[in-house]
Amino acid sequence: MTTTTPARPARTGPPAAVPTPAGPRRASTRVPLWLAVPALVSLLVTAGYPAVAGVALAFTDSSLARPLRAFAGFDNFVAAAESVAFGGSLLRSALFAVLATALGLVAGVAAALALHARGGRFGLLGAVLLLPMVTPPVSVGVAWKLLLAPVGGALTGLWDAFSVPGFNPLGSGPGAFATLVLIHAWQWTPLVTLLVFAALLGVPAELREAAALDGAGWWRTLRSVVAPVVAPTVVAAAVLQLVIAFKVFDLVTVVTAGGPGVSTIVASFEVFRTAFRGSFEVGTAAAETLVLGVLVGLVLGVAGLVTRRVRGADE
Structure with missing residues (x-):
């Protein structure tokens, strides 16, 4: 006699969850906030305090001997706006920054292309080209002042060779x-060269080979393949060059001291003259510094818009 076991009814509910073995717990990637305290304190000391002190001086009647004497409102800004010397120095600073940046960009991009054409290696020649950038500006100014001296200067023989004895480029x-x-x-062109050379190393070789197969020459490859990749770096280098050029001070102090006359007095040098020469008007000098900062901020804002457009065009 055989017995049959009844069939089990089909399961209609959701399947039971299969227990999975517990793996290693993932370590937390959050950094404790107290580790940032030294950096925050350093930032407050080196940037926060000078900024607050500068704003306080700009709105008070302050001299070098007696700072923060009384609240002056916008009197210091009115004095800065009415100063013919400061207005002229702002124009000279803007002209200096634009000319120096344009010249440095052209020379730096050309040098980077020449170095990259040698085979993609920076080499000893590239390291030599970086020497002006790592030399202190004061040393650069002293060296060039000795080179350009009309009597006994190292370039005196060169002027004589061109039949211009006693030529003094600093005399007018x-x-x-x-x-x-x-x-x-000359000093800051190597910075552009280094940045653009690094960007050139990022141009895919496949794009160059495809352009060569399509019959594109050197100029067409540079314009259609290399330029879109390098353009954001060139714009960033231009922004850096503008900031550095607007801040120039030690070079002017060593080489010309603002002369002849007022022809080379830029804004930073005029701020120095206002604060530490003559009447020692520290409050007015602080106001001039804030005005210069606003001018630089506007220039950088325009440069930022150009950078976004360049990146947008590339994308």
């Missing part, structure tokens, strides 16, 4: 201003 206002622009561009 336009000549001194142009000389400072050239010296500044």
Whole structure:
């Protein structure tokens, strides 16, 4: 006699969850906030305190001997706006920054392309080209002042060879201003060269090979393949160059001291003169500093819009 076991009814509910073995717990990636305290304190000391002190001086009647004497409102800003010397120095600073940046960009991009054409290695020649950038500006100014001295200067023989004995490029206002622009561009062109050379290394070789197969020449490859990749770096280098050029001070102090006359007095040097020479008006100098900061901020804002458009075009 055989017995049959009844069939089990089909399960209609959701399947039971299968227990999974517990793996290793993931470590937390959050950094404790107290580790940032030293950096925050350093930032407050080096940036926060000078900023607050500068604003306080700009709105008070302050001299070098007696700072923060009384609240002056916008009197210091009115004095800065009415100062013919400061207005002229702002124009000279803007002209200096634009000329030095344009010259440094052209020379830096050309040098980067030449170095990259040697085979993509920076090499000893590239390291030598970086020497002006790592030299202190004071040393650069002293060296060029000795080179350009009309009597006993190292370039005196060169002027004689061109039949211009006793030539002094620092003897006239336009000549001194142009000389400072050239010296500044010479010192900071290596920064552009280094940045653009690094960007050139990021251009895919496949794009160059595809352009060559399509019959594109050197100029067409540079314009259609290399330029879109390098353009954001060039714009960033231009912004850095503008900031550095607006801050130029030690080069002017060493080479020309603002002369001849007032032809090379830029805004930073005029702020120094207002605060530490003559009447020692520290409050007015602080107001001039804030005005200069606003001007630089506007220039950087325009540069930022250009950068966004360049990146948007590339994307």
